[in-house]
Amino acid sequence: MTVTVPGIAAHLAERPDTLALVQCRKGTSRRISRGELVRGCHRIAQALRDAGVRPGHKAVVMTRDAYDLTAVSYALVALGAVPVLIEPRAGVGRCLEDVAPDVFIGEPLAHLGRRALRWGRPHVRIPLVTGPAPLLPGQRLATRAPAGGIPSLRVRESDGDELAMIAFTSGSTGRPKGAEYRHATLAGQLDALTALMGPRPDDVLLAGFLPVALLGPLLGLTTVAPAVNHLAPARTSPEELVGPILEHGASIVLASPAVLTLIARHCGRRGITLPSVRQILSFGAPLRTGLADALRQAVPDDAEILSVYGATECLPVSAIGDHELRAARVRPPGGHAGTCLGQPLPGVRARILDADATGLGEIAVAGPTVSPAYHARPDADAAAKSTTDHGVLHRTGDLGRLDDEGRLWFLGRRAHLITGTGFTLATEDIEAAADAAPGVRRTALVGVGTAVCQLPVLCVEPLPATPRATVLAAVRAALEDHPEGHRVGALLIRSGFPTDPRHNSKIDRMRLAGWAARRLRGRVR
Incomplete structure (x- = not known):
């Protein structure tokens, strides 16, 4: 039909x-x-x-x-x-x-x-x-x-x-x-x-x-x-973003966290407010509450700030407002926390496949927004697509869980799971906690060494002008409060992470892991 x-x-x-x-x-x-x-x-x-x-x-x-x-x-x-x-x-x-x-x-x-x-x-x-x-x-x-x-x-x-x-x-x-x-x-x-x-x-x-x-x-x-540098969005001049918002009275801003960071920092430094903005949609990577707080200073109190989850193959899937995002920080008993992605949108069905005893598994999505196939890639279709009563079910490659309220939680990419000796660590579980530490812009958990006996290394990017010792102390305190924080074997400070070319928000963990391995040479076999 x-x-x-x-x-x-x-x-x-x-x-x-x-x-x-x-x-x-x-x-x-x-x-x-x-x-x-x-x-x-x-x-x-x-x-x-x-x-x-x-x-x-x-x-x-x-x-x-x-x-x-x-x-x-x-x-x-x-x-x-x-x-x-x-x-x-x-x-x-x-x-x-x-x-x-x-x-x-x-x-x-x-x-x-x-x-x-x-x-x-x-x-x-x-x-x-x-x-x-x-x-x-x-x-x-x-x-x-x-x-x-x-x-x-x-x-x-x-x-x-x-x-x-x-x-x-x-x-x-x-x-x-x-x-x-x-x-x-x-x-x-x-x-x-x-x-x-x-x-x-x-x-x-x-x-x-x-x-x-x-x-x-x-x-x-x-x-x-706007005149975004599309080959490197994070290098865009913030005036080229804030100026058009003010000049044309933009009421909805749709951008990645890297671009939204430019807007928030520029407004904060210059004392600029954006009175026309009623809604901000962040996509491309999880929205951190620190960035949401900075954006809140520039927009009206009743403006809506949403973190939108999806992928090229299924966009959008779910969304969560910044107020709910701040409230949804409770770790489930015996399970993983991560970052809440909110309720699936109307018509979108989310499932967790191959879940372990804690409910952690791979997020799969079906619905009218899902791409039914990859072009000329039957191997990729076989790995990620299956047919259900609700249409094509797409495996996202993301680790996650569903809570009792039906909300999706994100724990990182399946390919980025850290496998140590007798344990595994999901990247977002650790990073969501560490990113909330004072003085931290963002963190990235990578595995160094041979699979199944990797050393978990947390790379830390401080906020500008924040002393390294202060940042490291804050991150260590955050890890001490995390039930799996003691698994992290090393902390490394790095100014600037390699990121994806499209949004400049997704961290290139393979390159970062290579850098960490070189820094730790001699400590890891």
Whole structure:
């Protein structure tokens, strides 16, 4: 049975004179109305058709321009082609081998990478360059629509089961994989985000992560795309984030903890408040109460601060407010604590698989927001996907538990479990306690040495200007209060952790463990 779902044209048809997208660039901004966005999509769809793009073609879209990413992706979907979202980083070549794309659409820098590193060969037959490209051979794709009336966006009819998009995972815990989104998947994600945000007609969304610019207009929101450094979000100038919030009256801020930290610190240093903000959604890594406290100083008292849990393959899954997050710190009798993720969202079903005697196991999720498959990766499907009465059940690779209230708790990645001699440690169980110590920005538990007899090492990043001795004493006190804290064999101070390229929030534990091993050389066999 197939289910028809609303298409992009239906989402964009209403209120053509209202703002769809505000694109910020170093002190300037470009405003695009919904009508202009429809015109742009129409023009691009015609240009794509003229270039030979056909229904079913897979088209890599690689650009840091929020308008180009949005309009090109919409136009491809309207044609029945499949946009493929992938970040320019190590491993792109293997990702494109999985996808075998027919089309490569990107800014000049992406095409230089494609030509130099032979991305997509021999599959790419239609290379199209967006933006200025005077020195690059190949066909230009004009993405800016001329002024004029609003043509109807001719859309190929599709049903909910048809492939709509492929979005690659960040690769922070292994080889990136292409998650398939059917039209029904995208519709489920929009429904879940609508339930989570409760968008109002006058809301303005600040998109702290580039692909969010794709979803904002479909949610009916004016979407502000700040000048984030998308190759290293944590290095973004905070003025480029706070300025647009104030200038455009952003009411919803959606960003990773790394980006939210920039906002909170800048507001704290300058004494700035953000009176228009009614909701902050943190995603990409657990929200710590210290960051929530800092954000609270900048927003109105009745603003909602949410930690949102999900993954590329299932977004969103659950959410929890900062007030409940502070209250949910009680360790279950004989069990693991970790970080509370809140109740699963309506329509989302969470299960714990392979649970031990304490209830700790792998979090698995089913529901309308779940990607049904990985593209051309039957091995990954066999490991992570199974069919149930509630649809595809996806193994997240995250360790967790369900409490008596039906709330999810996060204990870290299954692949990051520390296995010592006669014990195991879940990273989030230790880190959630240590991160709450005074003077600590964040901590990371890594295992050094051979599996099954690893030495648990807690790496500690202090807050700026905090004496090392003070921080170490506070962390030791936190570990003494933790029933498994005595298992930690070493504490190492490090300023700055290696992180994932997408959010700059997920810690690259393999690199950090290598650094810790070098520091402890001679102590560990």
